[in-house]
Amino acid sequence: MGLGKILTFAAIIIICVAAWQMVTASAQKSDSGSILSDSLQLTYVVTNRQLPQTRIEYPGMTISFNAKMHEPNWVAWELTADETSGEIAREKSFYCDESVEGCAETYDYSYSGYDRGHMCPAGDMKWSKESMHASFSLANICPQAKSLNTGAWKRLEEKCRTWAKADGSLIIICGPILTDPIREFIGDTRVAVPKRFFKVILSPNANPVRGIGFIMPNDKVPGGMQVAAVSIDEVERQTGHDFFSALPDDIENEVEQQCDFHYWSTIK
Numbered sequence: 001m002g003l004g005k006i007l008t009f010a011a012i013i014i015i016c017v018a019a020w021q022m023v024t025a026s027a028q029k030s031d032s033g034s035i036l037s038d039s040l041q042l043t044y045v046v047t048n049r050q051l052p053q054t055r056i057e058y059p060g061m062t063i064s065f066n067a068k069m070h071e072p073n074w075v076a077w078e079l080t081a082d083e084t085s086g087e088i089a090r091e092k093s094f095y096c097d098e099s100v101e102g103c104a105e106t107y108d109y110s111y112s113g114y115d116r117g118h119m120c121p122a123g124d125m126k127w128s129k130e131s132m133h134a135s136f137s138l139a140n141i142c143p144q145a146k147s148l149n150t151g152a153w154k155r156l157e158e159k160c161r162t163w164a165k166a167d168g169s170l171i172i173i174c175g176p177i178l179t180d181p182i183r184e185f186i187g188d189t190r191v192a193v194p195k196r197f198f199k200v201i202l203s204p205n206a207n208p209v210r211g212i213g214f215i216m217p218n219d220k221v222p223g224g225m226q227v228a229a230v231s232i233d234e235v236e237r238q239t240g241h242d243f244f245s246a247l248p249d250d251i252e253n254e255v256e257q258q259c260d261f262h263y264w265s266t267i268k
Contacts (some may be wrong), residue, residue, distance in 0.1 A: 037049055045173060056097075059131040060120070064175075069182070070102050070190065073176075074175035078172075091135075094106050094137075095138065108186055115150075123157060143192075148197070151218060174197065176197055178239075197239075212231075
């Protein structure tokens with residue numbers, strides 16, 4: 001066999017070995033966690049059956065919309081490390097999605113004393129114009145006190161972007177706690193003003209997989225994120241929702257009982 005043929009044969013072997021290593025590494029990655037992202041499609045959130053629900057699929061997010069309360073029961077999305085570095089400019093105008101029955105009007109919030117509080121934040125949707133625009137639909141919005149919207153809630157949104165960069169991706173679900181008695185409404189549409197909000201976070205690519213929940217009053221949060229941290233089990237108890245049911249039972253049970261804010265707070 002000539003030298004040329006030998007070199008060609010060796011090159012083919014090297015390419016085949018490299019390809020096999022890539023396939024093996026990919027399979028190992030899936031086995032260790034990323035496969036959970038594939039199985040954890042955002043539709044795997046079981047909504048409290050006592051709450052009216054219309055499922056809305058927007059670019060980058062899934063919404064369980066409550067037409068009676070004129071706001072979401074919850075909003076769910078995946079935030080990847082790449083998406084945190086998007087460069088799409090923030091939109092300025094909220095809008096009523098007329099295709100969504102019960103969607104609030106922009107004037108409902110005018111002079112109400114409440115901010116138009118994003119559930120899925122615009123800062124997580126900078127990776128495409130379509131996702132950015134979707135985040136300004138009033139189907140994604142709740143009345144929030146400014147002290148919450150610009151305080152602990154905003155800081156938690158920023159932390160989520162830090163954690164997504166560190167871990168590769170997060171699954172995030174948040175919304176108002178509509179099992180509380182609602183006694184305040186705004187606008188001609190009568191948009192419900194929640195007393196509290198929740199957020200649950202899952203890091204499916206972490207080893208081991210980890211999760212945490214938060215419950216915040218619709219007001220200033222004394223002590224900030226740390227005092228608002230709870231287990232996902234506790235959020236389920238308070239809301240009646242069932243999160244992350246696509247996980248294997250042993251992992252779901254372990255993840256949903258965790259409440260280690262200190263561990264999350266040290267991730268950079």
